[in-house]
Amino acid sequence: RAHALTTAFGQGVSRSPSGHTHLVDALQRATNPAFEIVICGDRKDPKTQALIRTVRTSAPARSSVLLIEPGTQGKAVRTLAPFTENHLMIDGQPTAYVCQDHQCQMPTSDVKELVRQLTAQPPSKSENSATKRER
The missing domain is CATH 3.40.30 (Glutaredoxin)
Structure with a gap:
């Protein structure tokens, strides 16, 4: 799912990263461990x-x-x-x-x-x- 989201929204995130902070945070939570x-x-x-x-x-x-x-x-x-x-x-x-x-x-x-x-x-x-x- 994280890969699909990255593919779908990647260009938008690249153009306007500050407009996608919640999406980037969600992707980090889905793909990176946290303790x-x-x-x-x-x-x-x-x-x-x-x-x-x-x-x-x-x-x-x-x-x-x-x-x-x-x-x-x-x-x-x-x-x-x-x-x-x-x-x-x-x-x-x-x-x-x-x-x-x-x-x-x-x-x-x-x-x-x-x-x-x-x-x-x-x-x-x-x-x-x-x-x-x-x-």
């Missing part, structure tokens, strides 16, 4: 900072990132984003959760694993649909 990333840890902790740097350099552009700090700031974020209630530091270490379509990968405190999770190619929507039909 919800939750980092749990103290922003002053070098390990938390390493996770944040990794997300800044490796996450797809449309990803959403939340930092959940210990204490009242973290409680405020959890109030605004209640889905983070069970996102916690593991073994007292800053921890990252990489989620897509409300499904999270295994939490990690390891920068290399975080890069792997952020750069792994997710199955396409058509592959997901085929897998669901097979079940």
Whole structure:
């Protein structure tokens, strides 16, 4: 569908990109992965900072990132984003959760694993649909 839309509206977008911002956004959403990333840890902790740097350099552009700090700031974020209630530091270490379509990968405190999770190619929507039909 995204390809058909690109073909149908491509010339119009080329002539007037600012007039087609919603279309371009929809095409990006349909063709590019986006993640919800939750980092749990103290922003002053070098390990938390390493996770944040990794997300800044490796996450797809449309990803959403939340930092959940210990204490009242973290409680405020959890109030605004209640889905983070069970996102916690593991073994007292800053921890990252990489989620897509409300499904999270295994939490990690390891920068290399975080890069792997952020750069792994997710199955396409058509592959997901085929897998669901097979079940």
